[in-house]
Amino acid sequence: DYPAGLTVTEFADDLGGGKQCLGFVAVADLKANPKLRFNAVHLPQQKTPSRIHAEFASANRGTACVTINAGYWWAGNSLSLLVTGGAGFIGSHLCERLLGEGNDVICIDNYFTGHKSNIRHLLSHPNFEIIRHDIVYPYMAEVEEIYNLACPASPIYYQHDPVKTTQTSVIGAMNMLGMARYNRAKVLQASTSEVYGDPLVHPQTEDYWGHVNPLGLRSCYDEGKRCAESLFMSYYREHGIPVKIIRIFNTYGPKMDINDGRVVSNFIVQALRGDNITIYGDGGQSRSFQYIDDLIEGMVRMMDDTPDDFTGPVNIGNPNEFTIAELAREVISLTGSKSKKIGR
């Protein structure tokens, strides 16, 4: 929306610090503009720098462009927030989004599956704090909202120490709910589609109670998350804490762990390395995948745009399913890989 070559200061003056003017990205077309004179664009609340870059790049195919998250301007209304599991895949995107809105963010993580590299770029942000801590043990801070994401999400990691996985889900949830009660804070639980177990109803709606095996290998995760949901509802009923439960469906995007064994990261890594694409079974099984930015949008809206007595649960995912064989074809075509598809 702004003329090319606008300086950062001119742009900041024009923004004027309104609540909707949360920051900006500068987009440069390196070929047409080798001196890096930026085209500035607004960063509306619902768009992240990576999404704006993707839109700019697709509208200007063939040009070499970069997006630089060049600064933040905000006025008032900032909140003190806590994100557990903030160094993980989803948590690190959430920290970015919440900081971009001008909030103070404390990130707690024990780095079991998360990585410092996911949040290294945030360490110099004046409103960001990172604390190495395991949520199985109590922690207290004065905060207004808590996003509880800490828990390994991939089967290979959550089955590594199943007792610890259940402790993280259950005792971790109690510790976060205790902190919410002390602060009269809102608290959001990152639950999962796995609470439906091996569902007999497709697609799963929130009023379906699921079909879960309490004895199976996945039960440490599935039953832990179900118990956490139960605790959230008990704190809401017994102590009047505003709680929010979201059930996250398969999510993909930058910063997924390349070793976590899930299908999107497996196929992309295999294709880029030229290895065989491992399709389990005949590839006819279907899934839906949502992009990380859409999940983050849903999480923030659930926390901030719903009334205090709206607890959920709310399923957050993509209603459009496609088969694993189609996913393999798409990955091969987008990467231009010579990988072959093999069944297992």
Ligand code: NAD
């Ligand atoms: P992730 O493994 O990348 O992130 C989890 C984070 O929690 C990691 O940084 C890890 O180090 C941290 N953690 C684990 N145990 C901890 C503990 N005891 N104390 C402190 N930190 C701890 O996983 P993710 O994909 O970002 O998932 C985040 C949340 O979303 C999880 O609760 C998961 O169950 C839920 N979820 C994710 C998906 C998905 O598709 N990625 C789907 C459904 C639900």
Ligand code: UDP
């Ligand atoms: N899958 C596959 N090849 C892989 C990894 C997974 O064919 O390398 C299949 C897997 O059998 C399942 C689907 O992809 O049917 C999704 O698996 P994932 O573990 O990613 O997610 P979830 O089963 O938890 O939805």
